[in-house]
Amino acid sequence: MSGSAPGRREVAHRLFAAEFDDAEFSYSESDEERAPNYVVTPTGARVNRLFAVGVLTEIDDVNPEMVRGRVVDPTGAFVTYAGQYQPDALAFLERADPPAFLALSGKARTFEPDDDDVVYSSVRPESVNEVDAETRDRWVVTAAERTLNRIGVAASAVEADLAGDRLRAALLEADVDDRLADGVALALEYYDTTPAYLEALRETALDAVRVVAGDREEVSGLSVSPDEPGGSGSAAASDLATLDLSNVPSPAAATAAADANGASATDAAESTDDTDEVSADDDEATTGTEESSAEATADAGAATESAEDAGEDLEDLEDFEPGEFDLDEETRQAVEEEYGTEFSTADEVEEADAGAPESEAEAVETDPADAGGSAGADAEADAESEADGKTENEDAEPAEESAEEGDDDGNDESAAVDLEDAVMEAMETVGDGEGADREDLIAAVVDEHGVDSGAVEDAIQDALMSGRCYEPSDGTLKAI
Secondary structure, three states: OOOOOOOOOOOEEOOOHHHHHHOOEEEEOOOOOOOOEEEEOOOOOEEOEEEEEEEEEEEEEEEOOEEEEEEEEOOEEEEEEEOOOOHHHHHHHHHOOOOEEEEEEEEEEEEOOOOOOOOEEEEEEEEEEEOOHHHHHHHHHHHHHHHHHHHHHHHHHHHHOOOHHHHHHHHHHOOOOHHHHHHHHHHHHHHOOOHHHHHHHHHHHHHHHHHHHOOOOOOOOOOOOOOOOOOOOOOOHHHHOOOOOOOOOOHHHHHHHHHHHHHHHHHHHHOOOOOOOOOOOOOOOOOOOOOOOOOOOOHHHHHHHHHHHHHHHHHHHOOOOOOOOOOOHHHHHHHHHHHOOOOOOHHHOOOOOOOOOOOOOOOOOOOOOOOOOHHHHHHHHHHHHHHHHHHHHHHHHHHHHHHHHHHHOOHHHHHHHHHHHHHHHHHHHHOOOOOEEHHHHHHHHHHHHOOOHHHHHHHHHHHHHOOOEEEEEOOEEEEO
C-alpha cells in the first residue's frame, strides 16, 4: 500500500452523506500514535479530510463543553461535534441560527460503542462558514462527479475480479491515482461492494443533481447495503465500469509497481507543502491528510547514501596535493571570458535561508459519530473531550517537522508553498475578505510575485482541493 508520503497534502474529499453514513472501516497507516487515520467508504474514497456543504438543520448540546450539529445534503446528514479544542467551530455553532447553508471542512471519524454493533460516522470540524444556496448547488455537482468517478473505478475492479496488490497494480497501470487505488482495494476487501450498491449510489448521486437542477423535489435515498447482491434486473459491473483492467500485471510486476508507487509518492511529497497533520481527505485529501505525519521520508535513505559517498570522496582527496588544481589569474580570466563562468570561493557562498515555511498543525482526534442512539454518541463525545488535549498538542509536532523537512528539499518546494500561501493572502486583500474575483486575484499574484498565471491557477486549484477556499459564486473565491 502506498499510503500517504510525509509532507503530502491530504485531499479534502467531496462525497455525499449517504455514502459517508455507510462507511464503517477506518484504519491508521502505522502503529505510531500520531499516524494519520483514514475512513474508507464503500466506493474506495480513502478519507482523512472531507469538505461538505449543506443545510445546518439542528444544534444540540452534548455536554456543557460540546455541541453536535447536523449538516444535511440532498442525500442525508453529516454529523459534526465541536468542543473546547475546536473553539472557532464551537463559537460558530453556538451562535448559528438553523436553518442555514454551511460549508464544513474537517476530519472524518468513525465510532463504535462498546455495547453496540453499529458504527457511527462523524466529522471533527476544522472550519465552519456560512455560505449561500449557489455554493451548495456547486458542491452537489462536484460531489456527484467525484462519486461517479469512484463508482466507475470500483465497478471496473469488480468486473476484473482482482484483489490486493494485483488490483492496486492494475489500477495504477490504468493511471488511477494511487490513493484511490489503495482505497478501492481496501473497500472491496472489507465491504465486498456489489454492482447493486454501486448502481444505487449512482442513481442517488444523479438524483442529487436533478434536485439542484429543479427536476426532482428530493432524493429517494440510498437503501441498498454495500454488500447486497442485486436482483435479476440489476446492472452488471460491466455496465458501470469505466476502465479496462484486462491487462493484469503478473504478481512480480504488481510488487514492483507497488514499490515504484511508494517511491513516486515520496517524490510527490518533496514538491508539496504540508498543511495537514494527517497525517493529520480533501478527491478525493487532507489529503492527511490533510491531513501529514511524523513518518521518516525516503530522503533519509538518500542522505545516508550521500554520507557514504562523501566519506569515499574524502578518502580520495588525500591523494591530491593542496593547490594542485588552482588556476592562475590569467587562466581563470580566459576561462571566464570564454564560457561566461563566474568563480566564487567558499567564503563567497551565502548561507542558505534556514527559514521553513509555516504549516498547519492539525490534530488527530477520536470523534463521536452520528447518534443513531444518543447514549452511544454522548459517551463518545465525553471520551473525545478527555483525549483531545493530548492529541492536539502531539499532532502539531509532525506537521512542524514536515515543514522543516520540506524546506530542505529545495527552492522549488518553497516556491510552491509560498505561491499557494500568496494566493490565500491575496484573496483576503483583493476582495477585502468578502470574496475575490478570480481574474483580479490571478493578476494580483502575478504582479506581486512575477510568476506565470498558469502556476497561480494551479495554486488556486490546490487551495480549493484542500478545503482552504471555496467559490461562493462563479468567478469568485473566498477563503475558508
